Amino acid sequence: MASLLEEESMKEFNPHEVIKGTVVLVNRDEAYVDIGYKTEIPITKKELAYPEPDSAEDVVKVGDEIDVYVVALGGENGVILSKTRADRLVAWQQVEKIKEDDETIEVEIQQVVKGGLLTSACGLRGFIPASQVALHFVKDLSEFVGQKVAVKIIEVDAKKQRLVLSRRVVLEQERAQKREEALASIVVGEKRQGTVKRIVDYGAFIDIGGVDGLAHISDLSWEHVKNPADVLSVGQEVEVLVKAYDPETQRISLSIKDTVRDPWFDKAEKYPVGSYVKGKIVKLTDFGAFMEIEPGFDGLIRMRELSPKHITKASEAVSVGDEVTVKVIHVDMENKKIALSITKVQQDAEKKEYQDFLAKQSAEEKPATIGDEVTE
Numbered sequence: 001m002a003s004l005l006e007e008e009s010m011k012e013f014n015p016h017e018v019i020k021g022t023v024v025l026v027n028r029d030e031a032y033v034d035i036g037y038k039t040e041i042p043i044t045k046k047e048l049a050y051p052e053p054d055s056a057e058d059v060v061k062v063g064d065e066i067d068v069y070v071v072a073l074g075g076e077n078g079v080i081l082s083k084t085r086a087d088r089l090v091a092w093q094q095v096e097k098i099k100e101d102d103e104t105i106e107v108e109i110q111q112v113v114k115g116g117l118l119t120s121a122c123g124l125r126g127f128i129p130a131s132q133v134a135l136h137f138v139k140d141l142s143e144f145v146g147q148k149v150a151v152k153i154i155e156v157d158a159k160k161q162r163l164v165l166s167r168r169v170v171l172e173q174e175r176a177q178k179r180e181e182a183l184a185s186i187v188v189g190e191k192r193q194g195t196v197k198r199i200v201d202y203g204a205f206i207d208i209g210g211v212d213g214l215a216h217i218s219d220l221s222w223e224h225v226k227n228p229a230d231v232l233s234v235g236q237e238v239e240v241l242v243k244a245y246d247p248e249t250q251r252i253s254l255s256i257k258d259t260v261r262d263p264w265f266d267k268a269e270k271y272p273v274g275s276y277v278k279g280k281i282v283k284l285t286d287f288g289a290f291m292e293i294e295p296g297f298d299g300l301i302r303m304r305e306l307s308p309k310h311i312t313k314a315s316e317a318v319s320v321g322d323e324v325t326v327k328v329i330h331v332d333m334e335n336k337k338i339a340l341s342i343t344k345v346q347q348d349a350e351k352k353e354y355q356d357f358l359a360k361q362s363a364e365e366k367p368a369t370i371g372d373e374v375t376e
Contacts, residue, residue, distance in 0.1 A: 013037075013070050013079060018086045023064040028055045033068060037079055043068065047082040050123075059083075091122040092158040098122075099153040104170055107151055109144045117141055121153070124163050132166035135175070178210035186211075186245045186252065191259055196236045199228050206240055206254055213252030215240060222257050222264065223296060264336050267297045271328050271338065276345065281322045284314040291326060291340055298338075301326060305341035317342070 013019065013035070021033035024040050031048060032040040045056040053059050060066060060083075069085035098105060107119040107126060116129040128151065133141060155164035194206040194213075203216040217225055225231055232238070244253040271277055271293060279299075283290040288302040306317040318324060327348065330339035 013073065015070050015072050017070050018067050018089055019070060021066055021068045021081070023060045023062055023066065026057050026060060026062060028057065031056045031060050033066070033081060035068065035079070035081070039077060041077050041079050041081050043081050043083055047084050049087075050084050087123055089158075091124045092156070094122045095124060095153055095163060096156050096158075099156050102152070104150050104152055106148055107165065108148045109146065111145060112141045117144060119151075119165065121151075121163060121165060125161075126151075126163045126165045128165045128167060132164075132168045135168060135171050175210070182208070182210035183247075183250060185209075186242060188242050188245055191239055191241050194238055194240045194254070196232050196234055196238060199232055199234060201228070204228050204232050206238065208240065208242075208252070208254070211250075211252065213240070213242070213254040215254040215256055219243070219253075219255035219257055222260075222262055262336075264297065265333065267294065268331055268333065268336075268338065271299075271331070273328050273331055275328050276325060277328060277340070278323065278325045281318045281320050281324065284318070284320060286314075289314045289318050291324065293338070299326070299328070299340040300337065301340045301342060305329070305339070305343050308343050308346060 019035055021035040021041075023031050024034050025032040028045075030042045030044050032042050034040050043056075045059070046052045048056055048059045066083055067086040067090055068081040068083050069089060071080040071082050071085065073079060105121060107121050109128075110118050110120065112118075113127075116127055117133060119126045119128060130138070130141060132154070133144065138144075149167050150170045151165040151167050152169040153163070154166045154169065155162060157163075192208045194208040196204050197207045197212055198205040201217075203214055203220065205212045206215055217228055220228060220231055238256055239259045240254040240256055241258040242252065243255045243258070245251070277293055277299075279291040279293050281289050282292045282298065288300055289306060290298045290300055293299050301318075303311060303314060306314055311317055324342055325345050326340040326342055327344040328338060329341045329344060330337075332338070
């Protein structure tokens with residue numbers, strides 16, 4: 001009767017389920033677990049943990065409540081149990097939840113294998129494909145061994161024992177967040193420090209703190225630039241001005257030259273209206289001729305200022321290469337233009353010559369006296 005009552009009070013177990021048990025005895029080779037059965041069930045150290053420990057005492061102690069997996073019913077003790085299989089089942093459920101919640105976890109890279117890296121996540125073997133290691137191609141993956149990295153779970157298949165992780169997804173999300181924060185802080189007209197990331201024929205892409213902007217070739221320097229690579233190099237630190245920003249397209253226009261004063265103004269201040277300058281004719285046009293005042297700094301001599309005579313072509317008065325003296329007659333700071341005149345130089349020379357003549361004549365004439373008037 002007592003035996004029958006004991007059997008009726010025993011729990012029923014099903015193969016392949018996970019149940020709770022309490023450790024009641026531990027020695028070097030095994031641990032005995034009470035699961036409410038008619039006897040305590042031994043679990044070998046091989047089935048207590050992976051990799052197999054030197055002693056079962058390194059894994060559990062008396063009084064521990066643990067999850068165990070019912071491998072099968074029957075055998076010498078009536079039930080065959082495994083803690084490692086229970087741990088794996090719980091771990092697979094855990095990684096499924098992590099993936100579902102899109103959580104980031106930290107793992108340590110263990111070794112390099114063909115096609116990627118091996119690691120461990122929640123006690124399970126995980127694989128990071130080479131394409132998911134970084135934002136760019138990494139030739140030597142061995143540099144990651146021993147490192148702890150943040151990853152996302154991108155594939156879970158408990159039946160196939162397949163767990164695929166990605167570091168790249170985490171990096172992409174961090175980059176996207178950084179870009180969003182950077183775009184939110186963009187202020188047109190402000191100056192920023194940037195790093196040249198890429199040089200193209202039409203300008204340079206510059207990183208200004210998580211987001212790239214384009215500095216067009218015309219905005220690289222106040223001097224004429226034929227090739228951006230002539231004035232910039234990848235990795236170079238530069239100061240830029242945010243010229244424009246379009247929130248819809250997220251395009252940012254930058255300027256390097258606008259961070260400094262236009263040297264044209266410094267040059268123009270050296271040649272005020274009324275000053276005389278000697279220079280070389282560099283170009284003839286239908287409306288006049290351009291003279292180089294100094295390298296990179298030209299002024300225009302309009303047709304009527306080339307000669308006191310009526311001319312229809314600039315070539316009737318000057319030729320490219322001629323050295324001439326001109327007078328500055330107008331400085332347009334707003335449009336950055338300087339007007340010059342050859343005729344004014346000639347007129348000023350004639351006027352001075354006439355004034356000198358009058359002065360000489362005046363000096364040679366003696367003033368009349370009272371005595372002279374009486375004699376007359």
